[in-house]
Amino acid sequence: MKLSKRVQTLTPSSTLAITGKAKALKDAGHDVIGLGAGEPDFNTPDFIIDAAEKAMKTGLTRYTPSGGILELRTAITHKMERDHQLTYQPEQIIVTTGAKHALYTLFQVLLNEGDQVIVPGPYWVSYTEQIKLADGEPVIVDGDETNNYKITPEQLESAITNKTKAVIINSPNNPTGMMYTEAELKAIGDVCLKHDLIIVSDEIYEKLTYSDQEHVSIAQLSDQLKKQTVVINGVSKSHAMTGWRIGYACGDPNLIKAMTNFASHATSNPTTISQYAALAAYQANDDEIELMKKSFKERLEVAHQLLNQLPGFNCIKPQGAFYLFPNVTEALRQTGYDNVDEFSAAILDQEKVAIIPGTGFGAPNNVRLSYATDLDQLTEAIKRIERFLINNQ
């Protein structure tokens, strides 16, 4: 069967390839430790599950408005006010099937053929593919390791052409875990305003931060920046709700209206029961999040230190999310592997530890390890990687 050109240009996910192989090994009885996961290992808090159960038992199981129930959009406006002192009206919010579909819908309504979107690298794998699916062109601008993998305003300026429509800011970043400071965001924002660019601010990891640096939304830095920015967020990572599939976008009311119209034909609405669960999540305080965050921070401290002791591993300290992203150039040299794909595959083969090669994130010198797994497994996995490195010297 001949498939569309559109789908033929999609790059297969390197994350899925390695996690698929890890699962096959596990199913065959091997003791595999998976550090590939892009999701918290905690269960969704009970009070959220209770809210979903109540919704189901009280008949809240039908279609909702395409942009999401008004109560949830209102609760999100309160959250934005509380966390960022940003005032939005419910018409400026669309609730979507995960943050991923907020981004997908956004690119669909924003881009015409050939429009460019600047994607700072290393980047989350789906940005580039979603931009291509909307006939746009992703333009990668690599953040330098010496600048903690963040792009500078000068780099941004020199990547802008007359086709540039938007730029993505993902802070805290997947895969690096690094965060932009307020001053950096302001400087990047100035370039965006000068060139009338739309800023797509993916803040899905905003609640999971571990350094003294506070998460700042670029939208909160000025009224003009707020107007130019579409904030993307959701409950997946903050509330351990990846499977519930609830995300949202906030921004210009006309843009949100277009996205809602698009969604009405694409999905009708995000799952009703999940919307009531997310409503409970956003109406509560952040106590449960703080507990998860405490665990993540503890694991980060241990794993970061252990990882930097591995021969040929060089890992900056992430400030947020739940990933470590060491540069392994020297480890490749020492072990004789040509690239991180083969290196990661060999670690899985020999030591049954699944890590993700950086290739899919536009970072061919790095690997990504998730610390969304308990401390014992994490330390055992790093021990095994150490054995791999020693055995392959």
Ligand code: PLP
């Ligand atoms: N943005 C980034 C940077 C992510 O890492 C992810 C999930 O891995 C998403 C968005 C999508 O999250 P959701 O599960 O809400 O679709």
